[in-house]
Amino acid sequence: MEIKSAYIHIPFCVHICTYCDFNKYFIQNQPVDRYLDCLITEMSTVEENNLNTLFVGGGTPTALNYDQLEKLLKAITQNFTIRKEFSFEANPDELTYDKVKLLKSYGVNRLSMGVQTFNEELLKLLGRTHHPEDIYKAITYAREVGINSISLDLMYHLPQQTLKDFEDSLDIALTLDIDHISGYGLILEPQTQFYNMYRKGKLKLPSEDIGEEMYQLLQNKLKQTSFHQYEISNFAKQHHESEHNKVYWRNEGYYGFGAGASGYVEGRRYSNVNPVNHYIKKIENNESPILNSSKLTLNEQIEEEMFLGLRMNEGVNIERFYHKFGIDIYHIYGHQIEELLKKGLIKTNANYMRLTERGKIIGNEVFETFLLSV
Template sequence: MVRGVYIHIPFCHQICNYCDFNKFFFQNQPVDEYIEALGQEMVLWADDLKNASVETIFIGGGTPTSLSVKQLERLLALIHTHIPMDSLVEFTSEANPDELTLEKMQLMRKFGVNRLSMGVQTFDQELLQVLGRTHSNDHVYKVIEYAKQTNFPSISIDLMYGLPNQTMDQWKASLKEAFRLNIPHISAYSLLVEPKTIFYNLLSKGKLTLPGEDLEAEMYSYLMDEMKRNGYAQYEISNFAYKGIESKHNLLYWDNDEYIGLGAGAHGYVNSVRYSNHGPLKKYMHTIEVDEKPIMMQKEVSQVEKMEEEMFLGLRKNEGVSLARFEQRYGQALQGVYGKEIDELLEKELVSIENNFIKLTKRGRFVGNEVFQYFLTS
């Protein structure tokens, strides 16, 4: 059963140097028309939404806060019109710190948004410029003040490490500032240089200097230690939170549960089918105009593939994969399916089995992708 809804807003006032998500420079784009198309796409999913128990909604991008107050209000009104809210427990919007005004935050609270996910990335102004970010630390401080004024229940920030020419001291300083601000949820990711990004082009020309693997591993180790020391529980490879503040929407992904993805380039997983929408705006909007779901590709997930996904998604969580839940879902004991692989990983001390869960060891978190490969057999 569908438990969540993801809504993609693909517009940005500034294209970041590392971003490979489906996005478009805001100026001269059919933003109002796109929002109406999103509403129509919700109508096309009406039967599935009617039978869903929607616990989480996540508005991502792009940059949802690139919308004007009027546009944001229209989007939120459409969500309330077409998506059942009876079971909703978490309603998140991504945000750029320099685009969040008090008025926008008041509007979000009016419509039930109870969690902000801010792309801070670093508190070092020079590194922000390297990333192509337009905000300053003062913007972050202002948003935190607005959050107090509007009684925003939860704020999360994204931080990045392994950035071009980033030093260990810079990484330590960013974490120290995040702790000082008492942010209840922090996601911290190592930089991945993806194709079709400015960083990728620079790297291919030899014009991008990245920290080596050893320094990046040192940064990750320091991250885990300092998070624990400052009262944050690590509940996933890259995510840390005060108790009870974990991202329920992201846990839905890692629990391998179903969700509807709406918007240009969005992905979804419904009735054992994984799908992705058309990315180009014209194609996305034209398909909706003729009353068709704007699905570009879809694939029914086989039983073997579901078990693989259960493993490599579930192992991202600190608690790991439940042996009981695996058997209940797939009718087979986990060790009966992956006994050889698990034995080898146990021998290498990359996983452990505790309290009927298989999970990554601390050592295993450093080589998570290597561990996940053991379960990709199809």
């Protein structure tokens, strides 16, 4: 398996959001510089240096100060040649002009901004530190320095959010000079402030039906613009699809660097130790930071090919499936495919198998049908 992509994890945030269960730590008093040194050591251990895509995510990479950011960027560009897409996740209020200019000077060509909503009250409820003005400013800076692609994350099905609130946010996003929108429904995760508030009855979520309506609004509104949907949650203008995320959905290999980061190399999924201090200790002791690593069985690889591929509008490529696994997709899933076709949840042609609009709404139900081990 050729590896042409890498993910780098920066697990620090300046503020912890109320709904977040990502792998992140409040940055104050964290050994950030030592962490970066370890990350740089880990990056230097891999054989492949020519990549198509590299994504720096978190946490929030822009929580790093200017010097730390420069140190990281220098190490990345010394280690890797990135041919297509060099992405950074960013919080709008942390994107100063100097930082954006620095990112651009090291070849970053895509910014993925955690905007979530343009509604001040909802931003506050989510525990976000930015205001709508920070978003406008960050986009202006990014364009001024010549960043090629800008993506915004938006959230729906938020507490107190009405359909109109979500529509307003979408409308504002569509007036901005951006190329890509990711829309995510809130999932209440245990161990988050939101979850605790919900359990105590202090948080009211819109009904599931409203959540579905919001998703449909997202699809329908963007359909009328120059954005096209190419994945369940992702919409892009022409030539601005996330090349890095497509590597995940096409079930291709990638390296993962940093505390808690995951990778997929030679049919093996692995993840690194998580707490920052454990990760640092491993690297400083010249030990591998990998905590779990397992070779996927053929069935698991096939299941993943289906779940991930069906997320994309292009769907699962039937010929690629055959070349990859040496088996006809209909031979394995003939019965399931027939059932799903009857229910109108998938559609097929000679080359692809795809979710229908209805199938996208209840995607998880469709994915379950393709489990081989039950």
